[in-house]
Amino acid sequence: MTTLTPAGPPRPRPGGVREANAALVLGAIRQEGPLSRAAISRRVSLSMATVSRQVAALAELGLVREVPELTRHGAIGRPRVPVDIDDSSIAACGVHIGVTTTTCGLADLRGGLLCSDRIPTPRSAPEDALATIAERVRALLRCRPERTVVGLGLATGGRVDIAEGLVDHDRLGWRAVPARTLLESATGLPVHLDGHVPAMANAEVLFGPGRAPRSLLYFYAREVVGVAIAVDGRPHRGPGRAGDIAHLPIGGDQRCRCGRTGCLEATVSEEAVTRRAVEAGVIAEPDMRLLGEADDAGDPVASRLLAERAQAIGRAVAMLRDVVDPDAVVLGGQAITDAPDYVDDLLHSFAAHTALPGGELPAITRFGPDVQAVAACTSVLGRLYGHPYALLGTENP
Ligand SMILES: [Zn+2]
Incomplete structure (x- = not known):
């Protein structure tokens, strides 16, 4: 249960030093939380005031929460209420398009799959295939209606042009398919494209066992x-x-x-x-x-x-x-x-x-047969941990 004030302070603008500081604070909490603000301050070499401001802003966005039940009461000073990732409200959706199997998943902020679905990859024209896949995504979102879904990750093989949102996939016969635009218009979610193997590596970095x-x-x-x-x-x-x-x-x-x-x-x-x-x-x-x-x-x-x-x-x-x-x-x-x-x-x-x-x-x-779904969701989560205000700013102007 969070005890932070819902209204919170003004949210820092996307980009710049404050966003970089937010990523540092969020990263420390993800890797080692629950942590007190003082412990975060030591780990990321930021002042207590900066850490407190960032924690308040990240809590307002639903990314972190206080864990009062783990509060340490020392002999002197105020009790230190630790802060942890809030994996109760936000989710990332992901689609992995493979040569024969397409996998959709919904994951929490720790990369844990909440639900997933597999279909044979449609071998129709790319536009029709993506329309079929978008249909499955919409069905998947209904499995956890209480979650705020912050984006749709699209991970696939072949050549992905992340800047332009295009996919070339020899084995699927896709050439410069505007997959991002098509899926965004079909699902209403911002789509984050990535190559599937870099996304899997990123999932190991972010959510693998121990320190990366x-x-x-x-x-x-x-x-x-x-x-x-x-x-x-x-x-x-x-x-x-x-x-x-x-x-x-x-x-x-x-x-x-x-x-x-x-x-x-x-x-x-x-x-x-x-x-x-x-x-x-x-x-x-x-x-x-x-x-x-x-x-x-x-x-x-x-x-x-x-x-x-x-x-x-x-x-x-x-x-x-x-x-x-x-x-x-x-x-x-x-x-x-x-x-x-x-x-x-x-x-x-x-x-x-x-x-x-x-x-x-x-x-x-450690992701076993879920590796494709987790990787696709990590296409969103990686950006969220790197640029939390920029990613959520599009959803929360
Ligand atoms: Zn060959």
């Missing part, structure tokens, strides 16, 4: 593959195709649509693995669920195909790790999280192929 590592390499594999690097809490995005490793030469004899053999995506994607399983007579249709069932039933060819995929991923992660030498490596995507029996194959392959000494083995994302 100084540098993080995030590797994703499902229908597509991708990699993202975050340094000092910021994912690198580049002009739009950073982390596209579909055609990373990984060895082997798998033909790729680019005309070469041994490309990473053509070796480890769900489409590639299930196609090989069909060709080998293991399953009748290219369906990962069927391949998993064949493996569970003890089919040795199914087991070999899944082990080979894990080993190929391990080789790729080792190569990328050796290029970047990050403090931490995190793996996500159903090619990894839906195949727990093959994680040892992956890690052994990684250890056998990395040439750098030391370092820890890669960790598996």
